[in-house]
Amino acid sequence: MLFLMKRVLFCKVEQIYSFTTLGKVRSVSTVKREGCFQKPSTPVAKMENIFTQIPELKRSHIHIRDIKQVEQKIKDLSQGNHEKLQVITDFDYTLTKSHLNGTRCTTCHGVIENYSRLPASFREKQKQMFEKFYPIEIDPHLTVEEKLPHMLEWYDEGHELMLQCDLVKQDFALMVQENPTEFREGTSALLSDLNQQNIPVLVFSAGVGDVIDEALKISGLMKDNVKVISNYMEFDENDKLIRFSSQLIHMFNKNESAVRNASYFQELSHRNNVILMGDSLGDLQMAHGVEPPSTVLKIGFLNDKIEERLEKYKDGYDIVLVNDQTMDLPHAVIKMILSSA
Ligand code: TMP
Ligand code: MG
Numbered sequence: 001m002l003f004l005m006k007r008v009l010f011c012k013v014e015q016i017y018s019f020t021t022l023g024k025v026r027s028v029s030t031v032k033r034e035g036c037f038q039k040p041s042t043p044v045a046k047m048e049n050i051f052t053q054i055p056e057l058k059r060s061h062i063h064i065r066d067i068k069q070v071e072q073k074i075k076d077l078s079q080g081n082h083e084k085l086q087v088i089t090d091f092d093y094t095l096t097k098s099h100l101n102g103t104r105c106t107t108c109h110g111v112i113e114n115y116s117r118l119p120a121s122f123r124e125k126q127k128q129m130f131e132k133f134y135p136i137e138i139d140p141h142l143t144v145e146e147k148l149p150h151m152l153e154w155y156d157e158g159h160e161l162m163l164q165c166d167l168v169k170q171d172f173a174l175m176v177q178e179n180p181t182e183f184r185e186g187t188s189a190l191l192s193d194l195n196q197q198n199i200p201v202l203v204f205s206a207g208v209g210d211v212i213d214e215a216l217k218i219s220g221l222m223k224d225n226v227k228v229i230s231n232y233m234e235f236d237e238n239d240k241l242i243r244f245s246s247q248l249i250h251m252f253n254k255n256e257s258a259v260r261n262a263s264y265f266q267e268l269s270h271r272n273n274v275i276l277m278g279d280s281l282g283d284l285q286m287a288h289g290v291e292p293p294s295t296v297l298k299i300g301f302l303n304d305k306i307e308e309r310l311e312k313y314k315d316g317y318d319i320v321l322v323n324d325q326t327m328d329l330p331h332a333v334i335k336m337i338l339s340s341a
Pocket of ligand 1: 091155158
């Protein structure tokens with residue numbers, strides 16, 4: 001009986017963490033099926049501790065390569081006081097949902113794309129570009145070097161198209177009113193807690209800063225502890241859009257962008273406890289500017305091409321959330337850290 005109970009416990013643990021032998025890439029379903037026959041690499045007693053503190057970690061769509069390391073990082077973050085913590089988060093498909101009722105949500109570029117004042121031809125071209133380039137961005141078989149020229153082409157063509165649209169500064173508030181961004185469930189509660197505790201939040205995005213600012217404002221999320229680093233537009237004296245700022249932030253150069261924004265990180269040099277949230281492997285570089293020695297707990301949202309990318313996400317992110325459109329887990333972790341700090 002005791003043997004059976006232990007067996008059941010191992011099965012559950014294996015299913016949650018999808019342990020693999022020999023680090024092979026395997027599909028989620030295979031991993032889950034075979035999991036019952038493998039021994040977990042971390043003692044169950046150890047896990048019970050963190051599970052008790054953060055029961056949300058038990059959910060079956062949450063994947064962790066190294067539970068011991070996660071436990072240690074959460075312990076380190078909990079031991080630091082509030083003054084040591086900062087949050088760095090991506091915007092599109094991280095603060096915002098990637099899907100809603102089976103339909104893809106818009107990115108901040110998509111908000112511009114859907115603006116009613118712009119011609120249908122603009123919308124059509126932007127849509128075509130998304131359909132062409134987004135699959136390249138998330139292709140698990142291409143290297144960053146192979147993706148890069150396509151990503152740059154995407155930005156070049158997209159920006160060129162926008163510059164032809166006679167946009168003015170005031171359009172950005174209007175387009176966000178027309179197409180409010182779908183923030184993940186629980187984003188407002190999470191940001192409100194962080195604001196109350198004066199924890200700095202950096203929104204670090206390869207999207208469009210002007211849209212992000214308006215989207216945060218309209219949802220009441222643009223608080224004084226929130227800073228946005230993104231691609232901003234430049235306007236002439238009549239508020240007409242004339243160009244994008246020269247230093248492009250794309251999905252795979254967030255490390256260089258962090259260096260360019262060194263002053264932000266220097267000001268927070270005493271805050272070397274970091275919660276990082278992203279949906280792309282490029283987002284892992286967002287904490288590049290944080291002063292060492294640092295503890296960075298990385299939480300990744302895996303929204304697309306799940307089976308093909310899960311192993312790589314587990315390599316890069318400490319905690320991977322598969323097809324989760326909420327902030328439940330990050331909020332639970334942050335609440336735990338703030339309550340014990
Ligand atoms: P993020 O850094 O906030 O995630 O923003 C980058 C996302 O922007 C990227 O995953 C794809 C999206 N994007 C568009 O939707 N349309 C575009 O034209 C471009 C260049 C990017
Ligand atoms: Mg993103």
